[in-house]
Amino acid sequence: xxxxxxxCKTAAEERAVVRKECAAIRAAINENDHDYRHRNLAKLxxxxxxxxxxxxxxxxxxxxxxxAGFPEKRIGYLGLMLLLDERQEVLMLVTNSLKQDxxxxxxxxxxxxxxxxxxxxxxEMARDLAxxxxxxxxxxxxxxxxxxxxxxxxxxxxxxxxxxxxMYPASSLLKEKHHGVLITGVQLCTDLCxxxxxxxEYFRENCIEGLVKTxxxxxxxxxxxxxxxxxxxxxxxxxxxLKLLRLLGQGDADASDCMTDIxxxxxxxxxxxxxxxxxxxxxxxxxxxxxxDNGGLRVLAINILGRFLSNRDNNIRYVGxxxxxxxxxxxxxxxxxxxxxxxxxVKDSDASIQKRALExxxxxxxxxxxxxxxxxxxxxxxxxxxxxxxxxTAKICSLIEKFSPEKIxxxxxxxxxxxxxxxxxKDEVWHALIVxxxxxxxxxxxxxxxxxRAFRASTEQESLxxxxxxxxxEYGDMLVNNVGMLDIEEPITVTESDAxxxxxxxxxxxxxxxxxxxxxxxxxxxxxxxxxxxSERIKDIIFQNKxxxxxxxxxxxxxxxxxxxxxxxxxxxxVERMPVLDEATxxxxxxxxxxxxxxxxxxxxxxxxxxxxxxxxxxxxxxxDLSSDDVPAPISSGGDFLQDLLAIDLSPxxxxxxxxxxxxxxGTDVLLDLLSIGTPSPGESSPSALDxxxxxxxxxxxxxxxxxxxxxxxxxxxxxxxxxxxxxxxLLDVFDPNPQKRDENGPAYPSIVAYESNSLRMTFNFSxxxxxxxxxxxxxxxxxxxxxxxxxxxxxAAVPKFLQLQLDPASSNILPASGNGSITQNLKVTNTQHxxxxxxxxxxxxxxxxxxxxxxQGQINNFPSDL
Amino acid sequence: xxFEKVIRELGGVILSRGPxxxxxxxxxxxxxxxxxxxxxxxxxxxxxxxxxxxVLEIIHHFVEILDRYFGSVCELDLIxxxxxxxxxxxxxxxxxxxxxxxxxxxxxLIAAQVFCLxxxxxxxxxxxx
Numbered sequence: 001x002x003x004x005x006x007x008c009k010t011a012a013e014e015r016a017v018v019r020k021e022c023a024a025i026r027a028a029i030n031e032n033d034h035d036y037r038h039r040n041l042a043k044l045x046x047x048x049x050x051x052x053x054x055x056x057x058x059x060x061x062x063x064x065x066x067x068a069g070f071p072e073k074r075i076g077y078l079g080l081m082l083l084l085d086e087r088q089e090v091l092m093l094v095t096n097s098l099k100q101d102x103x104x105x106x107x108x109x110x111x112x113x114x115x116x117x118x119x120x121x122x123x124e125m126a127r128d129l130a131x132x133x134x135x136x137x138x139x140x141x142x143x144x145x146x147x148x149x150x151x152x153x154x155x156x157x158x159x160x161x162x163x164x165x166x167m168y169p170a171s172s173l174l175k176e177k178h179h180g181v182l183i184t185g186v187q188l189c190t191d192l193c194x195x196x197x198x199x200x201e202y203f204r205e206n207c208i209e210g211l212v213k214t215x216x217x218x219x220x221x222x223x224x225x226x227x228x229x230x231x232x233x234x235x236x237x238x239x240x241x242l243k244l245l246r247l248l249g250q251g252d253a254d255a256s257d258c259m260t261d262i263x264x265x266x267x268x269x270x271x272x273x274x275x276x277x278x279x280x281x282x283x284x285x286x287x288x289x290x291x292x293d294n295g296g297l298r299v300l301a302i303n304i305l306g307r308f309l310s311n312r313d314n315n316i317r318y319v320g321x322x323x324x325x326x327x328x329x330x331x332x333x334x335x336x337x338x339x340x341x342x343x344x345x346v347k348d349s350d351a352s353i354q355k356r357a358l359e360x361x362x363x364x365x366x367x368x369x370x371x372x373x374x375x376x377x378x379x380x381x382x383x384x385x386x387x388x389x390x391x392x393t394a395k396i397c398s399l400i401e402k403f404s405p406e407k408i409x410x411x412x413x414x415x416x417x418x419x420x421x422x423x424x425x426k427d428e429v430w431h432a433l434i435v436x437x438x439x440x441x442x443x444x445x446x447x448x449x450x451x452x453r454a455f456r457a458s459t460e461q462e463s464l465x466x467x468x469x470x471x472x473x474e475y476g477d478m479l480v481n482n483v484g485m486l487d488i489e490e491p492i493t494v495t496e497s498d499a500x501x502x503x504x505x506x507x508x509x510x511x512x513x514x515x516x517x518x519x520x521x522x523x524x525x526x527x528x529x530x531x532x533x534x535s536e537r538i539k540d541i542i543f544q545n546k547x548x549x550x551x552x553x554x555x556x557x558x559x560x561x562x563x564x565x566x567x568x569x570x571x572x573x574x575v576e577r578m579p580v581l582d583e584a585t586x587x588x589x590x591x592x593x594x595x596x597x598x599x600x601x602x603x604x605x606x607x608x609x610x611x612x613x614x615x616x617x618x619x620x621x622x623x624x625d626l627s628s629d630d631v632p633a634p635i636s637s638g639g640d641f642l643q644d645l646l647a648i649d650l651s652p653x654x655x656x657x658x659x660x661x662x663x664x665x666x667g668t669d670v671l672l673d674l675l676s677i678g679t680p681s682p683g684e685s686s687p688s689a690l691d692x693x694x695x696x697x698x699x700x701x702x703x704x705x706x707x708x709x710x711x712x713x714x715x716x717x718x719x720x721x722x723x724x725x726x727x728x729x730x731l732l733d734v735f736d737p738n739p740q741k742r743d744e745n746g747p748a749y750p751s752i753v754a755y756e757s758n759s760l761r762m763t764f765n766f767s768x769x770x771x772x773x774x775x776x777x778x779x780x781x782x783x784x785x786x787x788x789x790x791x792x793x794x795x796x797a798a799v800p801k802f803l804q805l806q807l808d809p810a811s812s813n814i815l816p817a818s819g820n821g822s823i824t825q826n827l828k829v830t831n832t833q834h835x836x837x838x839x840x841x842x843x844x845x846x847x848x849x850x851x852x853x854x855x856x857q858g859q860i861n862n863f864p865s866d867l
Numbered sequence: 868x869x870f871e872k873v874i875r876e877l878g879g880v881i882l883s884r885g886p887x888x889x890x891x892x893x894x895x896x897x898x899x900x901x902x903x904x905x906x907x908x909x910x911x912x913x914x915x916x917x918x919x920x921x922v923l924e925i926i927h928h929f930v931e932i933l934d935r936y937f938g939s940v941c942e943l944d945l946i947x948x949x950x951x952x953x954x955x956x957x958x959x960x961x962x963x964x965x966x967x968x969x970x971x972x973x974x975x976l977i978a979a980q981v982f983c984l985x986x987x988x989x990x991x992x993x994x995x996x
Contacts, residue, residue: 002946002947006946042950045949045950046949049949051870051871051874070980070983070984071984074954074980074984075950078950078953078954078957082953106983108979108980108983114961115957115961118961118962119961119962143972143976146966146967147961147966150961150962150964150966151961151962153962153964154962179967179968179969180966180967180968180969180972183965183966183967183968184964184965184966187964187965226969226970226971226972227968227969229924229928234968235921235924236921236924236925236965236968237968239918239921243918275920275923275924276924278920279918279920279921279923279924282918282920283918283921286918314887314888314889314890315889315890315891315919315920315923317889318889318891318919319919319920322919349885349887349888350887350888350889351888352888352889352891352892352893353889355893
């Protein structure tokens with residue numbers, strides 16, 4: 001049959017042959033044909049190896065195993081191991097046969113059973129058959145003993161509780177002379193130590209001397225033809241012993257002492273010109289590095305490592321790098337010496353070696369060597385392969401971020417990386433760069449000029465273009481007037497029109513994507529105030545995009561246009577320089593998961609004019625009406641985080657209509673306020689900031705803050721805060737309707753009326769601990785709106801599974817009438833999906849009035865969405 | 868993961884490696900050690916903390932035993948006698964660990980079992996030294 005299959009020229013032919021054979025086999029099985037049974041099973045196994053389904057053969061295996069003859073059993077077990085695995089239920093049926101075979105008088109049959117059990121047994125089978133296997137550990141035949149030992153390994157891996165039973169028999173195996181039994185015995189002890197600490201203690205106390213002696217004997221033994229490999233007697237045994245010694249010596253000084261001599265001997269006398277010797281040295285070095293400190297040995301080990309690293313054989317270098325990674329934990333200084341070699345390895349043509357070397361370099365970096373190492377890595381970035389670029393870029397970026405000694409260096413390096421491999425740079429990285437830039441106010445001029453130069457050089461790397469465009473938009477005036485020149489800079493003349501040119505390129509270039517173009521549009525808008533001379537030209541460019549087929553661009557350009565034409569008075573306030581972005585917030589945000597799924601909570605007022613369609617449609621509709629005619633009605637869903645810019649544009653539209661002027665462009669002050677609310681903001685007015693974007697990345701929210709003046713939510717026409725005087729509040733008054741809620745320690749939340757009926761009102765006051773955003777403390781206050789007193793007042797609450805609720809006892813259970821008093825009760829809610837799902841709660845309130853029981857139930861949906 | 872998918876994926880990874888590169892590949896969190904003998908690749912998948920150089924030795928050990936058994940083994944031997952190759956493997960590795968470091972012993976065991984096969988019914992096994 002095999003010949004027939006191999007003779008097939010096409011896959012279809014092969015399938016046909018296989019199908020025919022399968023049919024024949026199935027027929028034979030059904031007829032219970034005994035003669036060709038094992039031939040058929042062999043065929044079936046081959047077919048299985050080719051990848052075809054063969055489950056109909058599984059019962060055949062079982063039948064063969066159950067039959068009496070050795071040949072049948074043998075092929076049956078092989079079939080079992082090939083065609084089945086531990087997840088199949090059919091396997092359970094074999095347990096009985098296995099039990100009988102384990103007790104068979106023919107040792108080879110016992111061996112077959114042990115083999116099958118050791119390779120594919122499940123946990124139940126292991127438990128059932130463990131006593132038999134244990135008994136076999138002392139069988140007369142050494143071959144059976146060794147199989148039993150390995151089988152036990154699987155058993156204890158599957159059922160760790162049984163480990164203690166195997167401890168004593170295992171230790172007696174260690175005293176054997178037969179190499180096979182010794183190897184397997186040592187392996188069994190090793191696994192026992194991994195699984196059970198009791199076993200570890202036992203072996204540590206009783207067996208170390210024996211093991212050391214065995215290792216010594218083996219190392220010193222004369223030539224033995226049976227076990228010799230490349231001049232070393234039984235390297236496998238060496239290695240197993242070393243492994244076990246490692247486990248026993250780890251963390252225990254006495255044990256480690258016993259081993260030092262033999263380890264020194266092995267390390268210094270093993271020949272390393274063949275693979276077997278190197279394997280032993282590798283294991284030996286690992287052992288030395290893991291056990292308790294011994295200066296001399298460590299030096300020996302590091303020397304060996306050094307030799308490995310400079311070996312020409314790739315395998316050895318790989319292994320050396322691996323070892324170094326583990327050794328670095330123990331002795332970092334010694335590793336630094338090898339820095340140059342490791343850097344060489346990063347440039348190696350072998351991908352496995354490159355990867356390891358790169359990881360090592362990453363571990364090696366500290367404050368003192370970060371500059372030269374980064375320089376080397378960036379140089380390498382230029383010549384590395386495409387597949388590898390992504391990895392290297394990520395590593396370089398995180399190195400720069402962690403260790404950067406000064407801002408200017410940071411910015412320089414990031415610029416280089418962006419120019420070289422910007423397309424591989426992740427969003428968080430360039431967002432962080434923007435944050436740093438905005439924080440380094442003295443470097444603004446320098447940065448924008450450098451970016452301008454880089455941008456003129458090439459527009460290939462998308463992230464570079466984005467950062468450049470943002471900076472030019474923000475700091476365009478510095479660019480043109482050469483503000484803040486540093487000594488190291490060369491003078492550069494950039495006219496306003498050059499700057500506008502640059503951005504125009506960004507808009508028009510066909511390869512750049514939506515985000516970049518959108519950013520470019522707003523940058524232009526910013527420039528329209530900073531460069532009044534170019535205002536007309538900018539207007540034209542923006543105008544050109546009015547008919548863009550991309551909704552985002554169209555929307556923006558129309559709005560900007562609108563502002564440019566009709567609302568000149570607020571334009572400058574709108575595009576004031578961005579406040580310094582809060583770095584702490586950024587890192588906090590990166591750490592926590594402030595994912596910004598669009599909240600569809602019923603805090604309808606504030607949300608999401610953009611990016612979230614349905615629930616917010618109504619208020620938005622209003623706003624859209626207020627704004628100028630040519631704003632397109634449909635709200636784009638999905639799309640860009642920078643869409644929240646829309647928010648700004650709409651609200652000022654409503655401002656003029658109510659006639660209130662915007663607050664004196666307190667400009668920076670007010671915007672600085674913005675900053676303090678940059679984080680999960682207080683007030684219903686701005687949970688939006690985070691929710692606004694339709695994407696779920698935190699960084700997008702950050703940028704939403706950044707580029708938006710954004711957290712400026714849209715104050716809906718039905719503004720909730722009575723404090724705000726005029727109807728549609730001025731743009732910049734929006735946030736913080738309840739200033740006293742602002743809490744020095746952590747973000748503050750407004751209280752809500754959680755439940756209200758004709759007879760009862762329940763309000764919730766929220767607070768959070770500053771470091772713990774997931775847990776909210778709620779103080780519930782109940783007031784009685786009726787003229788009757790309520791007795792036996794009981795409040796109960798239920799929360800969905802992702803929340804945890806703790807209720808403290810209430811202050812009392814009598815609620816005086818007509819609001820003459822109140823009951824308070826504290827709750828603590830922990831939101832395991834903080835940031836992703838808002839709080840929700842169902843409540844039941846029971847009380848007695850005039851001796852009648854009343855039950856009120858409700859659901860609270862108006863939690864602030866960022867709790 | 869299903870058997871043939873594994874093979875296909877690994878096959879792709881290993882076959883695309885050049886000759887001078889090292890014999891270890893990282894794959895799905897495991898390490899795969901492979902060694903090439905003429906047109907055959909022997910691959911072993913191991914954990915992160917196993918000794919790769921030793922595994923190379925194990926592969927070589929296996930190949931030498933096969934060679935001794937089949938007499939100058941070639942690919943066709945393995946294809947047409949895959950069940951015998953498996954029997955040998957079963958004497959060498961069990962539960963993922965090495966069973967016997969002596970080629971002579973393995974050969975003896977295989978021979979003994981062949982002898983068993985020739986008998987039509989089971990019998991109390993002799994202990995072969």
